Amino acid sequence: MADTSALVSKLSSLGLKDSPVEHVAVENNEQWAEALATASGLPSNYVLTKTLVFKPKQPKSEPIAPIVVVIKETTTASSKAIGTELKLKDLRLANEDVLKDVFQTARGSVSPFALGQVPQEHIGNVRVVIDKALLTGDAQIAFHPLNSSQTVFVDSAALKAYIASVEGLQHVVEMDFTAEPAAAPVPKPAAKPAAKKSSAAAKTEDTAGLNKLGIQTPKSVDFSEWYTEVVLKSELLSRYDVSGCYIVRPRAYFVWQQIQEFFDAGIKGMGVKNCYFPMFVSSQVLEREKDHIEGFAPEVAWVTRAGSKELNEPLAIRPTSETVMYPYFGDWIRSHRDLPLRLNQWCSVVRWEFKNPQPFLRTREFLWQEGHCAYFGKEQAMRETLEVLTLYRRVYEELLAVPVIEGEKSEKEKFAGGVTTTTVEGFIPDTGRGIQGGTSHYLGQNFSKMFNVVVEDPASEAGADRAKLYVHQASWGLSTRTIGVMVMLHSDDKGLVLPPRVAETQVIIVPCGVNAKTTSEQRAAINDACLSVEARL
Structure with missing residues (x-):
């Protein structure tokens, strides 16, 4: 079980002045806010927090490498943005087994203080991401001291000091989560009508390109665009109204x-x-x-x-x-x-x-x-x-x-x-x-x-x-x-090329010698000759 008294003692040495606030056990931030609303002895200015634990996709043979993300309650933590910052892929929330086996805690009681409970064989693989917004201003920061029925309030200096005191912890970064939206530039109001027009024009141009029979994009110039043109224009596939799904056509x-x-x-x-x-x-x-x-x-x-x-x-x-x-x-x-x-x-x-x-x-x-x-x-x-x-x-x-x-x-x-x-x-x-x-x-x-x-x-x-x-x-x-x-x-710049063993159409018979002067009897004879060749094939 978590030793809350030992943790409070350590936090006191790092600047904690008040005892933990007692309240009913909570499971989420909404319940936490309600519990604190009826409690006494709270600081006049404080912020609630969220501590999330992610696990990257990794081979079963590798030691587990969890990511502890400490953010303000109002901050949205994008797993994709965190993965980009840490150069990791496919982050997902860790399950109860990780919380229990690595951090010796349970959902609802997770906080950065659980880092002190990580065994030495795991701590070197743990990464910590701290919301920069928590480290600015003079508001006290609320955390559960390994127990969801208590709350402690620390300042940013004490938080950083505690994390720095965790023996063996090597990977700690501060991240500006408010910078995420900046990655997608917002168009200026005046440019909005033009943007719509541009989008419509692009769609028309794309449709027009597909309506042309030949391949418009050389294979050597834009391979991806060439490939899409080939499979669509050769009638292998058609687009469907559900993104990422296609109609497999008879060919x-x-x-x-x-x-x-x-x-x-x-x-x-x-x-x-x-x-x-x-x-x-x-x-x-x-x-x-x-x-x-x-x-x-x-x-x-x-x-x-x-x-x-x-x-x-x-x-x-x-x-x-x-x-x-x-x-x-x-x-x-x-x-x-x-x-x-x-x-x-x-x-x-x-x-x-x-x-x-x-x-x-x-x-x-x-x-x-x-x-x-x-x-x-x-x-x-x-x-x-x-x-x-x-x-x-x-x-x-x-x-x-x-x-x-x-x-x-x-x-x-x-x-x-x-x-x-x-x-x-x-x-x-x-x-x-x-x-x-x-x-x-x-x-x-x-x-x-x-x-x-x-x-x-x-x-x-x-x-x-x-x-x-x-x-x-x-x-x-x-x-x-x-x-x-x-x-x-x-396939090449002229279109689809199929190996003969999987080609539905093996031979195309083209009638020749037909022009404006060709009589109906001659046309019929040419057509009959073509049908005769088809029958022999």
Whole structure:
């Protein structure tokens, strides 16, 4: 438990003059303000605070590196701005486990004084961000002294002195949160009508550009714009009224069908069977594997209402299906004789990307296949991981005529919750950059331990207490990103170029010799000749 008396004693040595103010336990700032409104012995001028703890996205193997943000109650803390300041990505609020294990406190009692409770093995990884607005002026600053039923009031000098006294704390920055809005310049009032006109003109110009049949932007000048033009003008995709979503048109879907047929035949030859699981997953199940879901948390889309009625429990739309499928693996696998269990499903998934959408490459909904298998031993699961990777390479090289290399992801890039991630990577010469083509993962026993997918050890003696073994698992996925990679590599300034094995249209027959003097009989003869060639083809 937190030693409040020791903390108050230390604060007294740093300038604290008054004893902590007692009040009812509070859970948020609104309750805190109400509790202090009826308390006595308060300073005449004080400000309430918020202390937030964030956790950056990081590999499971790295030590936890939380960020403690101390701000005024009225300050809005943007995780993106904090991440930019600290050069960290994908900050999210830390869960109760981090508060308990690292700071030895609980939600509602968090304050900068919890830094003094961080074990030495963690304190060097903790970063502290202090709102500059707290350090100016003469108002007393209110904090909970590790207990939400008490409040202490300190000045900015005492706050800085306490933080400086925390042994091993190395990373402390002061941040001006009021400077954030300045990043987006506000247009002058007089310029507003012109801005609207400019926006409308830009939209008209963009539409006009798309209405031109040819590609307007050279591949070597603006690769991104060229790519968007190609996929739209070649009728692979059309834009949709939901940002980040696209309509897959028949020409592109034909390519996807060829990939489906090729890959489906390959995995069926390996013994994999197709199935289909629902797209919805409960929050309770999704959050069961914390390290796994942390990798997808910012992208998960939630269903919270049915009509006008709020759902009792929010439902996530699957970003991937490990947490959807594996609870049922535990029901279906009763013995080592039920292994291997090898399933694949063709479906769509939703990942609510907030980055710039790119057709086929980065979209909020996309088509893919995902395979999920369970084996008795590591060797079998790892063998499948590599077999599927080879099949992915063949999809690219034999169907799409795209050279790729097989490899293994680094620790930082591997699949969240997995042991090993293997990948096929392509190379786009025009950009000088590689691009991920498809991945297969050896998951080890991480998920089987989480969802209790076990079998009895056949080598152990028969009896009620036979040893249990967790199964080894693999998962793998390939999406319509394949089409985008193919377009990037083969197409040119004249438009779409498709490899023959995935091109729906193989030959175009063009009638020649028709002019104003051509008689109707001659026209009919030319047309019949074209139809005859078509029939032979």
